[in-house]
Every structure is written in structure tokens, then in C-alpha cells.
Amino acid sequence: xKLFTLKxxxxxxxxxxxxxxxxxxxxxxxxxxxxxxxxxxxNVVAMFEKETGITVEVTKSNNEEMIAKLRAxxxxxxxLAQPSQDRIAGPQEEFGxxxxxxLSKIDASLFIxxxxxxxxxxxxxxxxxxxxxxxxxxxxxxxxxxxAGMVRDYTDLCGDAVAGKVSYRLxxxxxxxxxxxxxxxxxxxxxxxAAYKQVIDQVEAKLIACKPGVKTYWGGGDExxxxxxxxxxxxxxxxxxxxWKLNADNPDITFVAPASGALxxxxxxxxxxxxxxxxxxxxxxxxxxRPDIAAMITEAAGNFTASKGAxxxxxxxxxxxxxxxxxxxAVDNIKWYPPVPAxxxxxxxxxxxxxxxxx
Amino acid sequence: xxxxxxxxxxxxxxxxxxWLTLLIVIPHIDMLLVSLRERVGVGEYRTSLANYLTxxxxxxxxxxxxxxxxxxxxxxxxxxxxxxxxxYYIAKIAKGRVQSALFLLCLVPFWxxxxxxxxxxxxxxRETGVFSGLLQWAGLVDGPVEMLYNDVAMMVGLVYTSMLxxxxxxxxxxxxxxxxxxxxxxxxxxxxxxxxxxxxxxxxMPGIVSGCIVVxxxxxxxxLTPTMLGGKESLWFTExxxxxxxxxxxxxxxxxxxxxxxxxxxxxxxxVLRLTGQTLEKTMG
Numbered sequence: 001x002k003l004f005t006l007k008x009x010x011x012x013x014x015x016x017x018x019x020x021x022x023x024x025x026x027x028x029x030x031x032x033x034x035x036x037x038x039x040x041x042x043n044v045v046a047m048f049e050k051e052t053g054i055t056v057e058v059t060k061s062n063n064e065e066m067i068a069k070l071r072a073x074x075x076x077x078x079x080l081a082q083p084s085q086d087r088i089a090g091p092q093e094e095f096g097x098x099x100x101x102x103l104s105k106i107d108a109s110l111f112i113x114x115x116x117x118x119x120x121x122x123x124x125x126x127x128x129x130x131x132x133x134x135x136x137x138x139x140x141x142x143x144x145x146x147x148a149g150m151v152r153d154y155t156d157l158c159g160d161a162v163a164g165k166v167s168y169r170l171x172x173x174x175x176x177x178x179x180x181x182x183x184x185x186x187x188x189x190x191x192x193x194a195a196y197k198q199v200i201d202q203v204e205a206k207l208i209a210c211k212p213g214v215k216t217y218w219g220g221g222d223e224x225x226x227x228x229x230x231x232x233x234x235x236x237x238x239x240x241x242x243x244w245k246l247n248a249d250n251p252d253i254t255f256v257a258p259a260s261g262a263l264x265x266x267x268x269x270x271x272x273x274x275x276x277x278x279x280x281x282x283x284x285x286x287x288x289x290r291p292d293i294a295a296m297i298t299e300a301a302g303n304f305t306a307s308k309g310a311x312x313x314x315x316x317x318x319x320x321x322x323x324x325x326x327x328x329x330a331v332d333n334i335k336w337y338p339p340v341p342a343x344x345x346x347x348x349x350x351x352x353x354x355x356x357x358x359x
Numbered sequence: 360x361x362x363x364x365x366x367x368x369x370x371x372x373x374x375x376x377x378w379l380t381l382l383i384v385i386p387h388i389d390m391l392l393v394s395l396r397e398r399v400g401v402g403e404y405r406t407s408l409a410n411y412l413t414x415x416x417x418x419x420x421x422x423x424x425x426x427x428x429x430x431x432x433x434x435x436x437x438x439x440x441x442x443x444x445x446x447y448y449i450a451k452i453a454k455g456r457v458q459s460a461l462f463l464l465c466l467v468p469f470w471x472x473x474x475x476x477x478x479x480x481x482x483x484x485r486e487t488g489v490f491s492g493l494l495q496w497a498g499l500v501d502g503p504v505e506m507l508y509n510d511v512a513m514m515v516g517l518v519y520t521s522m523l524x525x526x527x528x529x530x531x532x533x534x535x536x537x538x539x540x541x542x543x544x545x546x547x548x549x550x551x552x553x554x555x556x557x558x559x560x561x562x563x564m565p566g567i568v569s570g571c572i573v574v575x576x577x578x579x580x581x582x583l584t585p586t587m588l589g590g591k592e593s594l595w596f597t598e599x600x601x602x603x604x605x606x607x608x609x610x611x612x613x614x615x616x617x618x619x620x621x622x623x624x625x626x627x628x629x630x631v632l633r634l635t636g637q638t639l640e641k642t643m644g
Contacts, residue, residue, distance in 0.1 A: 064606045071608070091608070093401050171606070216508045216590040230487040232505075342401050349607035350417075357419050357594045 030055045031280040034066055034078040036267060037221075038301030039135060040288075048287050054280045063087050070097040075273025080281040085266045086337035088123040088131045094342045099271040100128035105282040110289040115306040119266055122339050131268035132285065133306035135297065138262035138326075138334055139173050141235060142224075142243040146252040148234040153259040154181035155206070157235055163213035167227055168237035170217045170352050172345075173263055177237060178203045180260040180335060187338050197347050204351040208358040217356070228253060241302030244321045254321070257330040264334040266306070394614035410615035420599065420616070427596040428623055430510070431578040434517040438525045438574050439567065441518065446529035447559070451538070465526050473520060477587050480516050481507060484588075508590025516584040521577045525570040532566030533559070568637045572628055579624055596620055 031054050033040055040058045049055060059078065061069065066083050070076075075097040083091075092098050108116060115133045123131035143151050148162050154177045157166045168174050179186040179199050189195040215233055218224040221242055227233040228246055240262070243255025269285050271278065287293060294305040295313030302318070304311070311319070397409040414420050449461045468476055483489045484506040491504045506512060536559065544554040560567070585595035596616070603613030632639060 064608075067608060068605045071610075094608075095402070211591065214591055215505075219586070230485075232486045345607050346609060349602065349609065353594070353599065353602070354419055356591070357423060359592070 029053065029280075030057060031080060031277050031284055032057045032059070032078045033284070034059050034061055034069065034081040034272075036060060036062065036082060036135075036301070038303075039082060039267070039297060041297060041300035044288065044293055044296050044300075047293070048284065051287070052280075052283055054277075054283065056284070067091045067095075067097070070272050071095045073274070075099070075275075077274075078272050079275045079277040080284060081270050081272050082134060082267050083131075083270055084337070085119045085122050085131055085133065085268045086339050088268065088270055089125050089339040090342040090344075092125045092130055097273055098130045099273050099275060099278075100130060101132060101269075101271060102282075103129060103132075106132060107286045107289070110286065110291075110307055112306050112308050115266065118336070119268055119306075123268065123270070131270045133266045134269055134285075134288070135301060135303045135305050136264065136266040137240050137303035138257065138264050139177070139237065139239050140243075140258045140262040140325075141256045142228060142238040142246060142253065143256050144228070144231070144234040144250075144253050145256075147231075151235040152256065154178050154237065157237070158206070158210035158213060160213075162235050164215060165232070165234045166213060166236060167215050167218050167224065167233045169219070170356055172348050172352075174207070174237055175200060175203050175348055175351065176335075176337075177258065177260075177263055178206055180263075181258065182206060183260075187335065190338060190341055190344065193343065193347065196344060200347055200351045204355055207355045211355065211358055240322075240325060243325065244302055244318070247321055255325045257326055257333070261333040261335045262326075262330065264336040266336075390614045390617060393610055394618055396611050398609075398611060404611075410612045411619075413612060414615055414619060423594050423596055423599055424619065424623065426594075427579060428627065430514070430517075431575055432627075434514060434521070434578045435571050435575045437514065438518050438521050439571060442522060442525035442529060442570070443567075446526050446533055449526070450530045450533035451536075451541075462526075462530065465523055468519070469523055473583055476520065477516060477583055480512070480519070480588060484512055484515075507588060508592065510589065510593055513585050513589035513593050516588040517578050517581060520581065520584055521574040524573045524577060528566040528570040528573075529563060532563045536562045564635065565637060565641050568631065568635055571631065575627065575631075576624060579620070 033056055035058060037060045040056065045056045045058065063084050066081055067087065070078070070081065071091070081098075088098065103120075111133065115136065119131055119133040120129045123129060141151060141154070141157075143149070148165070150156060150159065150161060151166075154174075156162075157168065176186050179202075182202065184199050184202065186196065186199050189199050215227070218227060218236065221239075224233075224236060224238055224242060225246065228236065229249065238255070240255045243253065246253040247255070269281075271281060275281060288297060289305070289307045291307055291309040292313055294307030294310035298304055298310065298314050298318065304314070304322070394410055395406050395408065396404045397407040399405055414424075445465070449458055449465075453461055481488070485491070486503045486505040486507070488507075490506060491500075494500045494504060495502075540558060540562075541554060544558050549557065580597060582595070582597040582601060585593055586598055589595065597620075600613050600616045600620070603609045603616060
């Protein structure tokens, strides 16, 4: 009996220790990454696994799905997410799905300082920073220059010359892009719901007027590629990388920064609230921001990163395409998305629904 | 003995009951609670019927709701019209191997996923697609024809997707119809149409109704086909629900929409049962 009582706690504690150790090891060895296609290419994941022994599980998604997924679990299920910088502050205030970033664990010298500061400022909620920059790019127009060279701005998509041969997404970038092309400033109206609604109402009327000339509203990148490659669509709103990819197949098609300015986005690193592998997440961030690794991601995703000095490692071909689409004045004209205040999505959503239903 | 059999029954029922409560009843209750919430500020909610009011006061939502219901009814009717002769042929006219082969042919498209089937239709119908190419080759048209992204394309997709679910119950009920009854009808001086009207259709009624219910539900709840084939013109109610949940983060309105859809389908199924004088037990049992 005495032996038993003596032994019992020992055995128990040993068992608990082993179990805890196992659990620790298991969670430390997997990093569940919620990201975009191309941001965690297989070769980078393999290098990271070799260097650190941490397994990386990649889930590809987009901004809306990322927020919806994290909201459904209260910020669980993933250890590191990559939403765009303008979509962090709003959802964080509304749903509290992220955890502040411990900046001391991030090697700031790897980042382009201006981009790091801008992202930190835009993702600050209640004095805490929730995001650091990773990949950036723009959306604008993809144009078949041989058939639709006259398309220079979003509103040119409504022209008679290209009627029936244009496409765009029914999502918020389209609303914002058209607003700028119509001479409005939606970002200035972000803080005032009534003013923002006025802007969106005007854009809605314009989009409904344009609808007869639209072939279809594309939903995913592959759909757009199919439409452009087959020549069924000669001009569309799209991301810069989509245009550059098509340019590799058909030199006539390329990305054009619209006259009213391309829309600039930065995808970030953000920690979900219930992250179980925080250390692994920081290791991943510091790993992929190394210039040589960042260049590999640029090759896979097509977009440039916020990593300092990575440009030198990027292929000349990609650089040439970038420079052709972005002369210096177009770079200065990029409109960077400011953080979206909570509640604006409802106004945009109702407008988009009405455009979709209009005849 | 009796207690034992009761325990057995209980054990056998457990998976079903677990399934029903955990995966259907509880999520629905949660959804109902979400649909009764209204967002008043950042992260603040209160209980109200505001979401249902939004649904009833915004013509766009009501219109889409009505359109989805009518299009689903139309899709069901078209499926029945096409599937009835096919099923009659399989059940009554074809014999032996031909019968199994024909039945198998109805089944084959379902060996691939719905997404692949829909892409198949996109390849056929698009401007640079197979049909457009054939028509140009035959000299019937001058330029490429766009057949995708309209209501007709969507209807074709819906009928194609749900064909099997109409054929199976129809073949089953028609097979149970004794040939001698039809022969007797002819002996008594009946014509083809009158036998169809007086004997075949009344006998097949449970199959028709159950097939119609399944096809109607599948069409009403379909997301993929209207989105991909319907293009810019056709807003489907499930698309609205998806966009409220995923794109707009407006779970409250999305949940209310979900309940309206549940209500709509229940009412229509109930009405159809009443109109045809069938009961759920007869058609499903």
C-alpha cells in the first residue's frame, strides 16, 4: 500500500510529463499556414523543413475566406495567416481573431523599412501591432494591346469598341477602381459611412450602365486566364501577376497600370488568436523574408516582397515585365488601400448584389 | 428478451440520433439564433427581427428568392418531361442487357464530380467551344456564337445534373406496373394516350412526386451550376447566402436567408403533396 501511494504520483507525473512533451513536440513541429496560392512554394517549404524540422501545412485561401474561417473558430485552426494589410484592423475590432505580434521576435533588418512602418501603422489596434508585410502587388487592367489598346483606365472597359469582350470581378477592388477612374476618392470617404455610400451609389449606377458590355464577371484567376487566352475577352480588371503570366504566353497581352492609378495591396503575416505554434510562426517569417528565399517566392507568386535586397535575386525576365508595366510615375501613382473600417462591407455588398441582379 | 431487443433498437438508433442532433438540429438552432441577431455597433449585437425585415423590404432579395423558386420549378418540370419517356423505355420496352446498359448510361455521368460535369458543359457551350466551332464548320453561322452565361445554359446544366434523381424513382415504380394491366387497357378499347393518362401515370404517381421533390430540392440548393453557367445574368439565392457569409461577413443576414430558403422549400413540397394528393410516407416509403 505504501509503495503504491509512493509510486503513484511518480508514475502519474511521469505520464503527464511525457504526454505534455509529446503534445509540445507535436504542435511545435507543425506550422499550419493559411495563405495565398504561390506564397509558400514547395521548394521553400522543403528548405524550411530541412533547416528547422518543422512541418508546414499549407492551406490556400483568399482574404474573405481567411477572415470567415478564423471567425468561425474564434481565431483557431491555423498558426499563421496572411490577410491583406487593409483587412486586419476592421475584423480585429469586430471579431477579435488575431493576436498581437511580438516585434522583438522579428528581424526588422530583413524588411524594407518604409513598407514595414506603413503596415505596422495600418494594422495597429489599441496600441498593438497585428501585422507585418510580406508580399505586395497591384491590381489594374490586363489588356490585349493588339485588340484593345485604347483601354487605359477602368472606365474604358465600358467603351463601345470593347463591348461584349470585357470582364471584371464583382468585388470591392472593382468598386474602388471605378470610383477613382470616375474622379471620386473612396478612400477619403472611408471614415464617413454616408459619404462612402454616395460614392458607392455613383459607382453602382456606372456598373449597371456598363453591364450590357460585360461578357461575364470572373470569379477566380483561372477563369480569367481562360477567358483572356481564348481571346473571348480582350480587356479585364486583374492583378499584375495575372497579366505578366499571360504576357509570357502571348506578348500582346500585358498588365497596364490604369491612368487613375493602380490599386496597391500588401499581404501580411498575422497571428491567429489561438495559434499553437507561435515560435514556428516567427521562425517562418524570419526565414521567408531572407532575400534569397523571398526571391524564390517572387518567382512562384509573381509578386515582389517586402524583403530588403531580394530584387537582386529575381530573374531579369520578371524585372523587365515589371518595369514595362510600371514606369516610375505609375509607381508613384499607386493607390495603397487604407484599412477598411468595420461596416463598410455591408454597403459595398448591397451595391454589388444590385449590380449582379440588374438587367 | 424484450429488454434486450429494446436495448438493441436503442443501440441501432444511436448513430442516427447522434447524426440528427449533432449535425442537423443543433446547427440549425444555432443558425436560428444567429439570424435573430442584429449588429448595432463594432462587436455589439442585440436580438431583433431586423434581418428578416431587410429580406422583406429589399426588392432585390425577394426578387431573387422568387426567381430561384420559379426556375427550380421549371427545371423540375423539364426534368420530368425528359425523364419520363426515358424511364418508360428502360422499365417497359428495353429488356435484359439493353435495359441494364441504358440504366448504366444514365449513371455514368455521375461517376465524375459535379464540378467536372459543369466544366464539360462550359467547354461545349463557350464562344470558342465545341458547339460554336461545329456550327461555324457546318456553315450555319458566320461568327462565333456565345451560348454560355445565360439562363438557358443554366437550365441545361440543372436538368442534366438532376436527371438521374428523376430516372431512378420512375424506373422503380414503372417496373412494378404489371404489363397485363396495360394489355387489359388495350383489350378494353383504350388508346395510347388514354392508357397513359388512366393507368401508367396514376400508378407512377408516387415515383413522379418523389422524383420531383428530390430534383426540386437539388435545383433550389444548387450553387455550382447557376454560378458557373449562368454568368453575369443569373443571381441564384444560394449565391446570395454564400456572399453574405463569406464575402460580406454578414452571418446574421446569411442565416436569415438560409431560414427563408428552408421555409420556401418546405412550403413548396407541402403544396405539391397536397395538390397531388400524395403523402410523404407513400412517396418516400
